[in-house]
Amino acid sequence: MSQRLPDFIEPYRLAETQRILTGALPVKRMKRLAPMLAGDTGEVYINLVFGVDETGQAYATGEVHTCVVMQCQRCMETMQVSINTKVSLAFVKMENQAQNLPSHYEPFIVDEEASLSDLVEDEIILALPAVPLHEPDQCSVKDQYRSSTPVSADVEPAGATQRQNPFAILETLRKKK
Ligand SMILES: [Zn+2]
Known part of the structure; x- marks a missing residue:
């Protein structure tokens, strides 16, 4: 105790x-x-x-x-x-x-x-995380999110295991533009 x-x-x-x-x-x-x-x-x-x-x-x-x-x-x-x-x-x-x-x-x-x-x-x-997000394999909207946004395929595998960083996602979107 x-x-x-x-x-x-x-x-x-x-x-x-x-x-x-x-x-x-x-x-x-x-x-x-x-x-x-x-x-x-x-x-x-x-x-x-x-x-x-x-x-x-x-x-x-x-x-x-x-x-x-x-x-x-x-x-x-x-x-x-x-x-x-x-x-x-x-x-x-x-x-x-x-x-x-x-x-x-x-x-x-x-x-x-x-x-x-x-x-x-x-x-x-x-x-506290500014934008709390499940790990990708634990989030219930993962599949939907991935299939509708092919940009996530560009995220490096190492990034996926780290704590999700919303800025990294923004960066990927910016590059895609
Ligand atoms: Zn979730």
């Missing part, structure tokens, strides 16, 4: 005491992420290491992974999208402090207490 994580944390205290937070949060609790999905079931697994670096900057680094439900933009059915993303946050009290941070940190502005889901929610949102 995963460790039960607190709803709210005190990032500066956790950093000073070099705490590690490992566990799961329900997707439901992420109020900005949940409406972007086709369902709010599932959990977000978090592994965050808090600390203070040599410049005295309080930070949290680690990984977040989850599997969310989105709607395939080709067949409009639901699909599972797995998200694995890294988190590297620096805690600052004022917005102007955020400008001087080393580039490997994302600023997180917090006075004292923060919602734990807020810490990782933005990273997950950024990692």
